[in-house]
Amino acid sequence: MSALSPVLIKHAAAGPYLGFSLQQVRLCYYLLSGPSDASVSLEYLDDVAVHYADDTLLLEQCKSALSHNPISDWSNDLWKTVQNWLTLVEKQSVDGKKTCFQLYVTPPKAGKLSAAIHTATDAKDVEELVKQVRDKLKKRANPPECVAHVQRFLDTTDALRLAVVGKTSIVATDVDPLEPLRERLRSTVPEESLDVICASAIGQAKEAADKCIRRKVPALLSVAEFRRNFHAFVRQNNMAGYLPAFTSAPSTDVAKALLAGRPVFQRQLELIEATEAQQLRAASDLLRTSGEKVKWADQGLVFDGTFKDWEDSLLRKHDAAQTEVQYTHSKEAQNVQGRIIYSRCAAMDVPLDSRAVPGFFTHGAFNDLADSRRLGWHPDHETLLNGEDKT
Numbered sequence: 478m479s480a481l482s483p484v485l486i487k488h489a490a491a492g493p494y495l496g497f498s499l500q501q502v503r504l505c506y507y508l509l510s511g512p513s514d515a516s517v518s519l520e521y522l523d524d525v526a527v528h529y530a531d532d533t534l535l536l537e538q539c540k541s542a543l544s545h546n547p548i549s550d551w552s553n554d555l556w557k558t559v560q561n562w563l564t565l566v567e568k569q570s571v572d573g574k575k576t577c578f579q580l581y582v583t584p585p586k587a588g589k590l591s592a593a594i595h596t597a598t599d600a601k602d603v604e605e606l607v608k609q610v611r612d613k614l615k616k617r618a619n620p621p622e623c624v625a626h627v628q629r630f631l632d633t634t635d636a637l638r639l640a641v642v643g644k645t646s647i648v649a650t651d652v653d654p655l656e657p658l659r660e661r662l663r664s665t666v667p668e669e670s671l672d673v674i675c676a677s678a679i680g681q682a683k684e685a686a687d688k689c690i691r692r693k694v695p696a697l698l699s700v701a702e703f704r705r706n707f708h709a710f711v712r713q714n715n716m717a718g719y720l721p722a723f724t725s726a727p728s729t730d731v732a733k734a735l736l737a738g739r740p741v742f743q744r745q746l747e748l749i750e751a752t753e754a755q756q757l758r759a760a761s762d763l764l765r766t767s768g769e770k771v772k773w774a775d776q777g778l779v780f781d782g783t784f785k786d787w788e789d790s791l792l793r794k795h796d797a798a799q800t801e802v803q804y805t806h807s808k809e810a811q812n813v814q815g816r817i818i819y820s821r822c823a824a825m826d827v828p829l830d831s832r833a834v835p836g837f838f839t840h841g842a843f844n845d846l847a848d849s850r851r852l853g854w855h856p857d858h859e860t861l862l863n864g865e866d867k868t
Contacts, residue, residue: 494655500539501686503654505683506658515527522565522571523561524537525537533576533577538558538579547580547582548649553626556626563629563630566641578641578646585651599639603635603638659672677721680724720778720835731764732757732760741850743756748812748862759841763841766837766844791839792846799818803856
């Protein structure tokens with residue numbers, strides 16, 4: 478196993494929802510369920526927001542309840558969310574008359590005050606809610622941790638409270654946040670493929686948002702454009718014969734940080750005088766490949782033994798390329814021969830267990846094998862690497 482493996486596995490540790498955050502799951506859900514003329518944003522106005530064509534908005538805060546209850550009576554999550562929404566409307570960051578607010582919680586939880594917030598729709602309901610909050614506060618021996626957020630709610634104007642609370646919903650009914658997404662796809666997708674396709678959809682939504690963030694523009698995605706791209710992806714790939722990419726490309730800074738330690742795969746590339754761009758691509762693809770292995774194994778899509786057999790096939794292909802190059806390019810310098818061997822291997826896409834893999838995967842795996850010294854690009858790589866180790 479590569480000396481890099483522990484770092485890479487930690488880097489690619491899977492989260493609770495097919496390896497994605499709750500916000501990314503909800504982003505994908507709205508991209509697949511919203512009106513075609515709408516857009517959906519991630520971490521722009523709120524965790525997730527739906528921007529409708531008529532200039533109305535739905536702002537959603539997403540809270541995981543795996544370890545606590547975000548909508549208990551004195552939850553910081555609940556009251557900080559309310560405070561943030563009051564501030565957005567007060568500062569006119571959003572138009573209170575055109576905005577609805579939603580607190581999405583999973584798995585299901587409950588709270589008396591959050592239930593009152595959910596059902597309050599008019600001035601009388603909001604007035605009763607205020608009274609209920611004041612009465613509960615008076616009965617406490619000590620103020621709750623969230624008291625500053627609660628006080629902000631109590632001190633604001635009736636009109637501002639009504640503008641927010643009167644249009645707030647608490648949604649805390651989904652045991653699994655992936656299920657609404659599965660329901661969107663279930664009528665046209667085989668049950669056994671649902672999670673694979675859900676993961677592909679969420680991954681595409683995440684990557685589209687990440688591209689915006691890298692360009693330093695708001696992550697605001699067109700529903701119509703996302704669906705068009707996703708449907709094209711599904712049509713072009715036989716999902717039963719395709720292994721989806723769960724990871725996005727790491728930033729250049731992350732790739733450079735990996736190269737800063739001069740790992741073996743980089744030293745192998747230096748022996749053949751590979752360019753900086755080639756080394757950065759190798760680092761990026763190796764990171765993603767190692768991450769995909771972990772995620773595919775976690776999802777039960779690929780078994781460990783399959784990876785070993787596949788890597789053995791890469792070694793055979795490398796040996797074949799090496800033999801051919803040494804025969805047909807025997808007059809070239811050894812570093813030139815190595816660059817030719819590397820270029821041929823880098824261009825390969827080798828199916829894994831008869832399933833197509835993402836474009837970066839085979840290239841990343843070749844570099845992982847180079848990192849563990851199971852193969853090399855320079856014909857005399859073993860001697861040269863051993864010489865470096867002794868200096």
